[in-house]
Amino acid sequence: MELKRVVVTGLGALTPIGNTLEEYWEGLKSGKSGSAPITYYDTEKFKTKFACELKNFDPQNFFDRKEARKLDRFTQYALVSSDEAIADSGLDLNALDKFRVGVIWGAGIGGLETFQNEVMDFAKGDGTPRFNPFFIPKMIADIAPGNISIKHGFMGPNYTTVSACASSANAMIDALNYIRLGYCDVIVTGGSEAAVTMAGMGGFNAMHALSTRNDSPETASRPFDATRDGFVLGEGAGALILEEYEHAKARGAKIYAEMVGGGMSSDAYHMTAPHPDGIGVVRVMENCLRDAGMKPEEIDAINTHGTSTPLGDVAELKAISQVFGEHAPDININSTKSMTGHLLGAAGAIEAIASILAMKHSLVPPTINHSTVDDNIDPKLNLTLNKAQPRDVKVAMSNTFGFGGHNACVIFKKIS
Known part of the structure; x- marks a missing residue:
């Protein structure tokens, strides 16, 4: 069986150094640091007081208040980045066979903030199990691709890969192979994470995995340097549109690159x-x-x-x-x-x-x-x-x- 070629026709990025693909590239080429003191919660009692948070991200720019409350941040990030990638691809969604369009997404943890907040609220109560009805749908790692497919009506393969920090790379490889084998024409793939939370930071600190360079957070992530002392936790999302080459060529798509392996x-x-x-x-x-x-x-x-x-x-x-x-x-x-x-x-x-x-x-x-x-x-x-x-x-x-x-x-x- 001859494998089909797979190309990248759309990209979306929501990162600590830029909230769009263009801003992300500007940050990358200029050597911008996304690390800064944490703003999400009081860090006084934490060993590490900084992270790579998203800057100036307001969910109400993308969702109405009611919808935003139903989505953990990792799912919000997935929807925003995938929307940018779909728009960037120039796909005419109405012309697609949506049974041949899939969403394969990576998340190492999923809705950690939702889990943290619900359990903390429960612990404050009288022991009666009162939980938000959206607790489970907000938390589970597979809900991000589920929401992407529901929004756009994509009815091909739809699931999340979970392999810790390798999750979104595994998602891309699965997407590559589904298209190679002829099962799909287009797959939205990538990954999202929103673990800059008290539970996330506290847990990684307990493992001695994070940098504690609180006096200079902007220089704390220093790969290959002799004085490196751990990683800096980040958050955000990246989305790629993978497409069968002939399908992309037939519609005159812009092609960034071929995914070859x-x-x-x-x-x-x-x-x-x-x-x-x-x-x-x-x-x-x-x-x-x-x-x-x-x-x-x-x-x-x-x-x-x-x-x-x-x-x-x-x-x-x-x-x-x-x-x-x-x-x-x-x-x-x-x-x-x-x-x-x-x-x-x-x-x-x-x-x-x-x-x-x-x-x-x-x-x-x-x-x-x-x-x-x-x-x-x-x-x-x-x-x-x-x-x-x-x-x-x-x-x-x-x-x-x-x-x-x-x-x-x-x-x-x-x-x-």
């Missing part, structure tokens, strides 16, 4: 820590290259998982050196988490979008906040430090890994 693997090592030798990361990149039918020397840029954790950054770069060998120093390697923070289940989507935009604009966004060399990192690697670098990116790879040892990798190729 997706790979998955498992560390099978530890609940939260990566394998120190990056064995699972080596395998996921090899699987992705094999799926794309590409050689290591064809890769121009890699947007790493690069969370700014002491162990994870070193393990990933060791794996890149192993997979790409002599070609590794010729690759522009970066971590856009230095700017956006870590969006958990939405990370794969917004970082894939960053890779696609790097191809479009022939410019690789920087890894910001780097000041101190880590002797455990190969100095020959080009980590695109502190300033964007011009590059004709023909092929880009993006890595995403999650607690539980989940690894996902995707590759995009420029169509000339």
Whole structure:
């Protein structure tokens, strides 16, 4: 069976450094930090008092008050970003066979704020189980794609992938394969997360996973730097319209890139820590290259998982050196988490979008906040430090890994 080609025809972004695709790119290329003191709640008793929140996001610009109250923030973000991607794609929704249009979405946690608030309200009461009737529909992770499909009448495959921080990358790979195999013409894919909450921050602090650089939050996310002390939690969403190539060509669609490969693997090592030798990361990149039918020397840029954790950054770069060998120093390697923070289940989507935009604009966004060399990192690697670098990116790879040892990798190729 000959697999169908899959292209990206629409993009949408709602991020800590920009609330639209255009603003996101401006933030990326200029090296903007999205990290700042938390405004959502009183942080006095918390170890970490900052995060990468969305700036100037008002749900009433997109939903009426009654509708907004029925939606957790992660679902609001999903709807806003997917609407932008659909508009960007130029799809005529009335002309589509909606049984062949799906929504496959990633969320690592889902409605954490809804769960937190409902349980806290219950604890204040007399023990009688009084809960909001929208508690469960707001909280469950699959409700985001459900709402997207209901809004637009998309009746193809509809579900959420949950693999912690790899969730939206897994969603994109599933979407790629559904179209490749001929089951769908179009799939809205991506991911959203809204875990900047007391429960989210408190939980990650208890694991000693977050940076505690409270005196300089804007520089706290510093992948590959010797003084890195943990990741910075982010929130938002990224959406991509994946479309069968002939379907897109027939309607004269704008094509950003072709999605040519997706790979998955498992560390099978530890609940939260990566394998120190990056064995699972080596395998996921090899699987992705094999799926794309590409050689290591064809890769121009890699947007790493690069969370700014002491162990994870070193393990990933060791794996890149192993997979790409002599070609590794010729690759522009970066971590856009230095700017956006870590969006958990939405990370794969917004970082894939960053890779696609790097191809479009022939410019690789920087890894910001780097000041101190880590002797455990190969100095020959080009980590695109502190300033964007011009590059004709023909092929880009993006890595995403999650607690539980989940690894996902995707590759995009420029169509000339």
